[in-house]
Amino acid sequence: MGDSVKNQYRPNYAILPGDVLSDELELREMSQQELSRRTGLTPKHIVSIIKGKSPITPETALKFERTIGMPANYWLNLESNYQEIKARLAEEERLEADLTWLKRVPVAAMAKLGWIERHKDKKGQLKEVLKFFGIASVDQWDDMWPRLSVAYRQSRQNTVFPEAVSAWLRKGELEAASIHCAPYNKPAFRRALDQIRALTDMPPQEFVPKMQALCAEAGVAVVFVPSLPKTGVSGATRWIHSNKAVIQLSLRYRSNDHLWFTFFHEAGHILLHGKKDLFIEKANNSSNGLDEEKEAEANHFAENELIPRRELDKLIESGARTKAAICAFAKQVGIAPGIVVGQLQHRGFLDFKHCNDLKYFYSWDHEL
Known part of the structure; x- marks a missing residue:
């Protein structure tokens, strides 16, 4: 038949x-x-x-x-x-x-990751991509991702395609749908972040399931989705509905300071900002112009959540730049040494080439 x-x-x-x-x-x-x-x-x-x-x-x-x-x-x-x-x-x-439109979608990378099937026929491939997005035609793509398209076009980033970014976000939606979450509870999520902070010195195979479980109990789905070409994203936050938020993290991280800063940055968006907003962070932790003020607020939240600003100021005032001093400080505040190094580099106290051996460099599965 x-x-x-x-x-x-x-x-x-x-x-x-x-x-x-x-x-x-x-x-x-x-x-x-x-x-x-x-x-x-x-x-x-x-x-x-x-x-x-x-x-x-x-x-x-x-x-x-x-x-x-x-x-x-x-x-x-x-x-x-x-x-x-x-x-x-x-x-x-x-x-x-x-x-x-299809030419702006990273089809080869998506097929390599197993997100879609590869087709020799271009029209067949287009239908496969539309099926992945869950839309009837390209016209509906503009309806589903209007703010995303506008934000990237305004930023004039010729190396970043909003179509590719939306494919990455769509995969995050599909992954998040399989994570059962309790209804969102702001105090519970705040408590979960305090517990998650203690996981920063663990390898991914240990901290990822614990992080996901703690967040799910508070109504937040955390998904790790490999980055795609022409996206340049490190993380994103949005709400699937009023009782479920999604934190999506790419696998372009190599050091723990970048990963954990981005996670707490996204968590800051959930705690501080509205449920109708879509936040996307570029690989260099800058925003795509959606709301600079809110991005600054999320940055401040992440910095202070990882290392209380008063404590970090004391370390900087002491002038101690040795690895031993950094490790002692990290143990004192209960955070991974690599995160301290990252914050000190960001503050200009350490050169970006110094003390990087204190950072934990991740090796992710399913990378391109």
């Missing part, structure tokens, strides 16, 4: 029922006016059917059966086939136009 469907003939033209009706009238030497009198349909309606502007309805088909003599199902099948082929041909034209 599969082969018969696969090899089914699909004509590349549509037979207009009105042409058939016109031919049948000519064979019977019946004028349109006479058909109008015999069927009770107005002459204007008859002309509209012949020109293909009006469809042949079941009621009209029955009238044609009685006046012309051909079965009603003949006319209905003719109309049905015409409409189906016309729609299919229109879709083919639309798909042809949408292939330009």
Whole structure:
């Protein structure tokens, strides 16, 4: 049965029922006016059917059966086939136009990661990508990601495609859907962050499941999604609905200071900002211009949550730059030494080349 469907003939033209009706009238030497009198349909309606502007309805088909003599199902099948082929041909034209959009989607990378199947036929590939996004056509992409598209176009980043970013975000949505979360509870999430902070010196295979479980209990799904070409993103935050938020982190991190800063930055968006906002962070921890003030607030939250500012100021004031002093301080405040190094480098107290061996460099599975 599969082969018969696969090899089914699909004509590349549509037979207009009105042409058939016109031919049948000519064979019977019946004028349109006479058909109008015999069927009770107005002459204007008859002309509209012949020109293909009006469809042949079941009621009209029955009238044609009685006046012309051909079965009603003949006319209905003719109309049905015409409409189906016309729609299919229109879709083919639309798909042809949408292939330009497809070029901006990192299809090869998505297929390599197993997100979609690879197709040799470009139109088949486009349909596969639309299925991944869960949309009927490219027109709906603009409806689903309007703010994303505007933000990236305003930023004039020629190396970043909003289509690619949306593919990364879509994968995060799909991953988050499989994580069962309790209804969002702000105090519970705040408490979860205090517990998660103690996980910063663990390897990913240990901290990831614990982080995800603690956040899920508070109504936040945490997903790790490999980065795609032409995205340049490190993290994102948005709300699936009023009781479930999503923190999405890419796998482009190599050091623990970058990962944990981004996580707490995204957590800051959840605690401090509205549920209708979409926040996307670039790999260099800068925003895409969606709201600079809110990004600054999230940065401040992450910095203070990782290392209380007063404590970090004391370390800087002491002038201690040795690895031993950094490790002692990290133990004192209960944080991984690499995070202290990252914060000191960010504050300009340490050169970006110094003490990087205190950082934990991750090796992620499923990287490109």
